[in-house]
Amino acid sequence: MGRRRLLAVLAVAVGALDALRGLASVPAWYLLGGLASPLYITSAILLFPRMGALAAGGLFVTGQVLASVALDLFGLLGVPRQPLSAGMVVGSLAVLGGIATIVRGQRPVVAAKAVEVGASSRIPPAEPRSTAASGWLLLGLVAGAVLPVQGAINARLRTALDEPIAVALVSFVAAATAISIALAVLVRLHRTPAPRRPTELPWWGWLGGLCAAAYVTGTFLLIPLIGAAVTVALTVTGQQLASAAVDARGWFRLPRRPLTTARGAGLLLLVAGSVLVLLG
Secondary structure, eight states: HHHHHHHHHHHTTTTTTGGGGGGGGGGGGGGGGGGHHHHHHHHHHHHHHOOOOHHHHHHHHHHHHHHHHHHHHTTTOOOOOOOHHHHHHHHHHHHHHHHHHHHTOOOOHHHHHHHHHHHHOOOOOOOOOOOHHHHHHHHHHHHHHHHHHHHHHHHHHHHHHHHHHHHHHHHHHHHHHHHHHHHHHHTTTTOOOOOOSSOOOGGGGGGHHHHHHHHHHHHHHHHHOOOOHHHHHHHHHHHHHHHHHHHHHHHHGGGOOOOOOOHHHHHHHHHHHHHHHOOO
């Protein structure tokens, strides 16, 4: 809700609300890009405490890169069709090798630390053995893959509205609507407790929405200046480096996982492969 209000304020500040009048003339599926955000955010909530930031982030990046290659090769959702290149092939193989190395290189978290994290933040302690479960791996890949699809749909909407802030606002409204409906259904079916106002949330707990708004808006602003490939390559690199730091330091009450040689090698393969695919 906070990020939607922030974007609404920005839209008013830059006069972008006039662009929203063009929504009546665009195809309905142009408005669905934001539906990817609830899946991605929910997957991160589920996977980060179980797999660690580096492994979960690596799955997201792998899905993102492979979906980007598919969009380029087949020219889907209005993305200009690109021929298969050596960079795509070598980079995709490096990405797959990198995430496989990271997942296989997971080490058990110190039991005391896991218990402390589970007690203080009410999230499940990390279960390194479960990282090989196909369901969690598939969830991470799918959650990453929807991001390029979201970007392609939002790019079509931006072409129609010619205003990035308005597009970001539409995207977040769609996301907030979808997740509100899902929550209402789950509460109605007694599959989840009714939400309560957080009383002991740390100060950084409120930053998630701001980070998401900054990411979505930043990509809209950077792509016309430096290109889509360079923008995604930079964001992927930053995402993986930040994930490695979160794991190594145990920030945000997550289990601490040191950057071992195997995980470091997987990180390098993943980043190098992503850059090869996106710039090759």
